[in-house]
Amino acid sequence: MPSYYDLAKDLAGAGNEVTLFLVQNGVIPARAGAKAPGLSALAEAGVEVLADEFSLRERAISANRLASGIRAAPLDVVVDQLADGRKAMWH
Amino acid sequence: MKVLQIVESAYRGTLEEQDDTIIWLTQAMKGAGGDLDVLLRGNAVSYALKDQDASGLSFGDWKQTEPPRIDEQVNGLLGKGVKVYYVDEDASERGIDKSDLVKGVQAIPRGQVAELLGAYDHAWHW
Amino acid sequence: MAGKKTLTFAIMDPPYESGRSTTAFRLIDIAVKRGYDVNVFAYEGAVCLPFAKQQAHPNAVHGREAEEENHPLPKDWVAALIKSAATNGGKLDWVNCGLCVDERGVAEAIEGVRRGTPADLWKLAEGSDNTLVIGTR
Numbered sequence: 001m002p003s004y005y006d007l008a009k010d011l012a013g014a015g016n017e018v019t020l021f022l023v024q025n026g027v028i029p030a031r032a033g034a035k036a037p038g039l040s041a042l043a044e045a046g047v048e049v050l051a052d053e054f055s056l057r058e059r060a061i062s063a064n065r066l067a068s069g070i071r072a073a074p075l076d077v078v079v080d081q082l083a084d085g086r087k088a089m090w091h
Numbered sequence: 092m093k094v095l096q097i098v099e100s101a102y103r104g105t106l107e108e109q110d111d112t113i114i115w116l117t118q119a120m121k122g123a124g125g126d127l128d129v130l131l132r133g134n135a136v137s138y139a140l141k142d143q144d145a146s147g148l149s150f151g152d153w154k155q156t157e158p159p160r161i162d163e164q165v166n167g168l169l170g171k172g173v174k175v176y177y178v179d180e181d182a183s184e185r186g187i188d189k190s191d192l193v194k195g196v197q198a199i200p201r202g203q204v205a206e207l208l209g210a211y212d213h214a215w216h217w
Numbered sequence: 218m219a220g221k222k223t224l225t226f227a228i229m230d231p232p233y234e235s236g237r238s239t240t241a242f243r244l245i246d247i248a249v250k251r252g253y254d255v256n257v258f259a260y261e262g263a264v265c266l267p268f269a270k271q272q273a274h275p276n277a278v279h280g281r282e283a284e285e286e287n288h289p290l291p292k293d294w295v296a297a298l299i300k301s302a303a304t305n306g307g308k309l310d311w312v313n314c315g316l317c318v319d320e321r322g323v324a325e326a327i328e329g330v331r332r333g334t335p336a337d338l339w340k341l342a343e344g345s346d347n348t349l350v351i352g353t354r
Contacts, residue, residue, distance in 0.1 A: 004133075023240055024102060024236040024237070025101060025102055025134050025188045026135065027187070027237070028134055028185055031185060031187070032108035033187075033188075034186035034187055035136065035184040035185075035186075044180045051332045054147070054148075054243070057144045057145070058102065058143060058144065058145040059102070059137050059140070059143060060137070060140035060141060060143045060144070060162075060191065067186075073242070074246060075243050075244060075270060076247050078244060078349075079224070079244060079247045079248050079251070080125030082224055082244075082248075082346075082347040082349060083222045083224070083248075083251075083253070083346060083347065085346055085347055086146075086347075088347065088349045090349065090350060090352065101335035102231045102236055103234065103235055104232075104234050104235055104236065104238075104239075105236070106233060106236065106239045107233045107238070107291065108233055108287065109276070109281070109289070110278070111284070115278050118278045119277070119278050122277075122278070126234055128226065148239070148243075149246070150243075150245075150246045150294045150298050150301070151246065151249070151295045151297030151298050151301030151304075152228060152297055152300065153294060153296075155279065155287070155289060156287045157270055157279070157285070157287055158284060170273070176271060183274050192282065199334050
């Protein structure tokens with residue numbers, strides 16, 4: 001499990017509003033049936049887990065075939081959150 | 092000389108290149124008379140998926156008119172007699188069903204990759 | 218302009234090597250379409266993105282001549298984004314790290330790109346609502 005999953009979980013556990021935005025190959029574990037229980041666990045821990053619509057389509061992952069707790073979203077969400085002053089880290 | 096092209100790195104610069112550069116390189120060398128097959132592993136197993144759609148990229152008034160069509164490239168390889176294998180477990184771990192893949196690609200269990208290598212003079216791992 | 222935002226992006230990847238460059242361009246595209254002021258600090262290989270001598274080519278494997286192929290050139294993406302920013306009431310300030318440019322011999326950048334130093338990144342970030350670093354891997 002990538003180390004930033006833990007970071008996201010720790011931040012959410014400390015009461016922060018946390019979004020994990022999956023983009024490029026980061027969306028591959030978002031497909032329903034993928035062996036990536038960490039992602040759904042993050043959602044259960046209060047992290048908003050979003051997957052870039054374009055990256056999903058590029059990899060033939062249907063937006064209605066995502067693992068539990070993960071939603072497809074446009075990349076605009078990242079710009080929204082940057083504009084809102086959210087701390088953003090690229091992994 | 093017979094070469095197995097092992098492709099692991101996936102979607103790296105494909106939008107700029109309009110293809111995967113190793114799949115492209117394989118097609119070009121095949122066209123030049125090379126004897127090559129392909130093994131997709133890791134995230135590159137996604138290259139065997141049908142319905143990859145990278146259309147619609149635009150920046151300002153620049154629009155991409157010819158996006159990468161990697162599934163078509165894989166079909167093109169198959170059509171030229173190139174065998175395209177993928178690591179079965181790498182696909183299943185990513186939630187990929189066999190029915191999602193283009194026709195003609197061949198699953199190979201992870202435990203049989205070593206045996207597969209024996210059929211080639213070289214294995215080029217990209 | 219009320220609500221106008223300024224965002225800075227620090228990027229490092231060279232052209233044709235990574236999906237990160239394209240994602241960075243997509244983010245910048247969204248921001249400039251909103252009329253935001255956007256700064257880009259191009260570091261290391263990213264200074265090659267606006268290199269003026271990039272050339273399109275035909276592609277025999279794709280079976281297309283150069284015009285039909287319409288091969289993406291990142292310098293055209295940079296130019297399109299600079300234009301889009303101006304059209305939408307904002308500005309795209311693209312700063313190439315000068316030493317990185319010299320190392321790579323890519324001083325001939327398209328119009329609208331300027332040469333800078335790490336001090337520019339600091340100043341741009343200080344004057345921005347937010348900064349996103351997209352480091353190479």
